[in-house]
Amino acid sequence: xxxxxxxxxxxxxxxxxxxxxxxxxxxxxxxxxxxxxxxxxxxxxxxxxxxxxxxxxxxxxxxxxxxxxxxxxxxxxxxxxxxxxxxxxxxxxxxxxxxxxxxxxxxxxxxxxxxxxxxxxxxxxxxxxxxxxxxxxxxxxxxxxxxxxxxxxxxxxxxxxxxxxxxxxxxxxxxxxxxxxxxxxxxxxxxxxxxxxxxxxxxxxxxxxxxxxxxxxxxxxxxxxxxxxxxxxxxxxxxxxxxxxxxxxxxxxxxxxxxxxxxxxxxxxxxxxxxxxxxxxxxxxxxxxxxxxxxxxxxxxxxxxxxxxxxxxxxxxxxxxxxxxxxxxxxxxxxxxxxxxxxxxxxxxxxxxxxxxxxxxxxxxxxxxxxxxxxxxxxxxxxxxxxxxxxxxxxxxxxxxxxxxxxxxxxxxxxxxxxxxxxxxxxxxxxxxxxxxxxxxxxxxxxxxxxxxxxxxxxxxxxxxxxxxxxxxxxxxxxxxxxxxxxxxxxxxxxxxxxxxxxxxxxxxxxxxxxxxxxxxxxxxxxxxxxxxxxxxxxxxxxxxxxxxxxxxxxxxxxxxxxxxxxxxxxxxxxxxxxxxxxxxxxxxxxxx
Numbered sequence: 001x002x003x004x005x006x007x008x009x010x011x012x013x014x015x016x017x018x019x020x021x022x023x024x025x026x027x028x029x030x031x032x033x034x035x036x037x038x039x040x041x042x043x044x045x046x047x048x049x050x051x052x053x054x055x056x057x058x059x060x061x062x063x064x065x066x067x068x069x070x071x072x073x074x075x076x077x078x079x080x081x082x083x084x085x086x087x088x089x090x091x092x093x094x095x096x097x098x099x100x101x102x103x104x105x106x107x108x109x110x111x112x113x114x115x116x117x118x119x120x121x122x123x124x125x126x127x128x129x130x131x132x133x134x135x136x137x138x139x140x141x142x143x144x145x146x147x148x149x150x151x152x153x154x155x156x157x158x159x160x161x162x163x164x165x166x167x168x169x170x171x172x173x174x175x176x177x178x179x180x181x182x183x184x185x186x187x188x189x190x191x192x193x194x195x196x197x198x199x200x201x202x203x204x205x206x207x208x209x210x211x212x213x214x215x216x217x218x219x220x221x222x223x224x225x226x227x228x229x230x231x232x233x234x235x236x237x238x239x240x241x242x243x244x245x246x247x248x249x250x251x252x253x254x255x256x257x258x259x260x261x262x263x264x265x266x267x268x269x270x271x272x273x274x275x276x277x278x279x280x281x282x283x284x285x286x287x288x289x290x291x292x293x294x295x296x297x298x299x300x301x302x303x304x305x306x307x308x309x310x311x312x313x314x315x316x317x318x319x320x321x322x323x324x325x326x327x328x329x330x331x332x333x334x335x336x337x338x339x340x341x342x343x344x345x346x347x348x349x350x351x352x353x354x355x356x357x358x359x360x361x362x363x364x365x366x367x368x369x370x371x372x373x374x375x376x377x378x379x380x381x382x383x384x385x386x387x388x389x390x391x392x393x394x395x396x397x398x399x400x401x402x403x404x405x406x407x408x409x410x411x412x413x414x415x416x417x418x419x420x421x422x423x424x425x426x427x428x429x430x431x432x433x434x435x436x437x438x439x440x441x442x443x444x445x446x447x448x449x450x451x452x453x454x455x456x457x458x459x460x461x462x463x464x465x466x467x468x469x470x471x472x473x474x475x476x477x478x479x480x481x482x483x484x485x486x487x488x489x490x491x492x493x494x495x496x497x498x499x500x501x502x503x504x505x506x507x508x509x510x511x512x513x514x515x516x517x518x519x520x521x522x523x524x525x526x527x528x529x530x531x532x533x534x535x536x537x538x539x540x541x542x543x544x545x546x547x548x549x550x551x552x553x554x555x556x557x558x559x560x561x562x563x564x565x566x567x568x569x570x571x572x573x574x575x576x577x578x579x580x581x582x583x584x585x586x587x588x589x590x591x592x593x
Contacts, residue, residue, distance in 0.1 A: 005055040005120050005311055007047030010552060012112050013040050015358050018538035019531060020108055020365045029372035031106065039109050042094075046113045049089065053082055054120035061123050061261020062425050066202070066253060073201035073250050076261045079124060080204045083157075091117075092128055092157030096135060100151040107371070111303060111364035115357070118307030122429050123261030125307075127160055127199045129300050134161025134211050137293040141228070141281040149240065150209055150230055159205050163293055164194040164212040164231075164267060172442060174213065174287060175222040179269065181214040181229055181277060189274025190214055190231055190248075193266065196436070200265030201233070201250035207242040208233040211293065212269065212277060213286050220284065228286035229277035231269065247275040258428030294437060295390055299363055301437045302393035305401035305430070306356040312408030312426040313349040319412055319421070320346060336411075344566075345407045351563040352404050354535070354556075355528030356397045362531055363389035384459040388451050389527075395443035395517075396524025398433035405430040444516035447523070448501060453512065457502050464498070467491050467530045474533055479540055480557075483533050486564040490526045490571040497522055497578045505581070514582030522574040529568045536560035 016022040017036055026034045061076040068074075086092070095110035096102025110132075117125040135154040138147060153159040170176035179192025190212060194200075201208065210231040219225030234242035247270050254264040269275040281289055320342055324333035336342045366385045373379035405427040409416035416423040434440045452460050468491060474484040497519055505511040539556040542548040 005051050005058075005314065007043070007050060007116050007119075008310060009040075009043060009047055011354065011357065012043060012115070012361075014538075014552075014556070015361050015535060016108070016112060019358050019535055020361050022106075022108070025108070025365060025368060026106065029106070029368060031104075031372075034105060034109075039112070042105075042109065043112060043116075046091070046116045049086075049091070050116035050120035053085060054117060054124060057082060057124060057261075058121040059422060059425065061121065062258075062429075063260075065260030066263035068250070068253055071203070073203070073253060073263045073265065075202040075204055075263065076124075079202075079261065082124075083127070083204045086128070087157040092131065093155055095132075096151075096155040097139065100139070100147065101155045106365075107367045108361055108365040111299070111361060114300065115303055115307050115310070115360075118304045119311045121261070122304060122308055122311075123259040125304070126259070126262045127202075127204075128157065129297065129304075130163060130198055131157060131159075131161040133163060133293040133296045133300070134209060136296045137211060137228070137289055138230070138280065140292050141285075141289040142230075143281070146230060146278060146280065149236070150232075153207070154209060157205075159207040159209055160199060160202070161209045161211065162197055162200050163290070163297070164197055164200075164210050165290065166196045167193060168195055172438065174226065177213050177215060177226055179212065179214040181216055181227060181279075182274065183216075184274070184276075188214075188229060188277045188279060189270065190229060190277040191270030191274055193268050195266050196254070197250075197265045197267045198262060198436075200263065200267050202263060206234070210248065210267070211280070211290070213290060214277070216283055223287050225284055226286040227283050228280040228289045230280060231275050231277040235276055247272045257431055258425070259432055295386075297437045298390050298394040298443070299360070299367075301433055302363075302395075302397040303360050305397035305399075305433050306353060306360055308426050308430045308433070309349065309353050309356065309401045309404035312405040312423065312430075313346070313353055315421075315423055315426070316349060316408040316411040317346060319415075319423075323413075323415075342411055345411055347559070347562045348566060349404050349407050351532070351559050351567060352400050352528075354559055355532045355563055355567075356400060358531030358535060359389070359524075359527050360393055360397065363393045381462075384455075385463065388447070388459050388463060391443035391447040391451065392520060392523050392527060394437065395434075395440050395447070395520045396528070398430075399440055399521065400524070401430045401433055440517055440520075441513075444520040445513060447520050448505075448512050448516045452498065452501060453506050457498050460498055464491060464495055467526070470530065470534060474537055477537065477540060480533070480537060483536065483561060483564045486568045487526075487529050487533055490522075490529055490568045493571040493575040494522060494526050497575055500579055505578075508582060510582040510586050514585040515578045515580075518574045518577045522571050522578070525567055525571050525574075529563060532560040532563045 023036050057078050064076050066073050066075050093102045094105045095107055098104045138151055154161050181188040181190050212229045212231045213226050215225055235244045235246050237243035250265040251268045252266045320337035321335055323336045325336050326334045366382050370379050370382035409423045409427050412423045415421045471484055471488050474480050536557045539553040543553050
């Protein structure tokens, strides 16, 4: 009994309207032809495409994953036909610039649509996700000649893109990259091996555009000596069409716990003399350029945490309604959705998801606000907020997805442990999300180190002040005052944790690393409570004025109340852990492990 997927259209459009302020965002950005009505129409069509076309292949990809063949990687059955339909419908073009065939729609709308693809089929959704990231890196950093050649086909989705960073001896430590790039006329010859390359090969498109980190012969050591190259699967002929095969191939694919429909490839460059590559931007600036793609991908992977949680929740609700256990005095059977503990688990899934969605959309909107800011100072403020949100979105949403999909299995009881129900697939698929595009620990170190300590908490305190101002507004509503108390308590925990980090934690070499994940999770729960309370506040105002669907609005308020009572209190325990520092973490000698 594997559930179908339906798009939570009302919840998404409510968040766009009431939390993001989509119409005001478009107006301030000068996007006169874009508004909430258009966004809702796009989301309605995307929801149909996701549920009717993508979702049925989710289990197919899990049971019939990508395979190595004589011609390279063969994607799961049905994927190629659906991908062609996806491209023909124009879905990949939503947020790219019009100059390269895009529709120039706001990033936050693209994010809302992307949730649909990731919920419907997470493994398949990775292919356009990586292509969008590759396109963004070229858009920002390539010269005009490279853009004209490669961007239009990436924007349309006719060609797909990849990100090639990791090597057998260089995982997260990119300073250890050994792949070489030697000048040869108007191009470079690339030699080396990359591992864990998502959708590194397939037969769905005529070409694949690899973005590859490599070193020039005279490059300085470490991360300062890395350059970025476009390395296509097929070289282009005089008409700009794929022709001769380049010296790059997939030599193996990983056998993974989940996302079986997504080929994770080991790529070999230059087995026969060197793969032809073209430098992006300036020499030795590759890591900075790749961070454009990585930051795009980090928010997108956080969104995947939300997306797989939504899919797991929908299936759990359906199962809880249908599964009967026990008999009433009148002989009627009891569906388990009536049991308080099952209801608690469903509420925890629901409250987590609504908070995750709100934060993901708010962070995506900050990218738009930075791009369309009227002046440099405004752009700087929004850019700092993007920088602050990105590790929280990536880290907290993906960590929380482990718990949500776990609950999805738990609600199924023994049947959750059986593959036929499909609950286990969501749990397995979610597991990679805390690992790729930078592990949870890397996100947390980025948050406490680069985003807080480095600028002495200026951006963090600005966020906390904004939450504080809203908390005072929430206190004025008698119906929501109890939520305000909980939110204020979590806010004070965040202030105390930030103070400790800046004043005491930074004096120790090990403390920031030891407390970074608890700190990031504390901020996730706080921000999740903030966005949830903002939406509940909007719902309460509509109820008071007699507007809207009262059942939907009351559910929004009740779900937020549950979040405040069951999830926000976690911030206090996390604060206790943070204030304990690193003594017990580092206390045992290595020999005792």
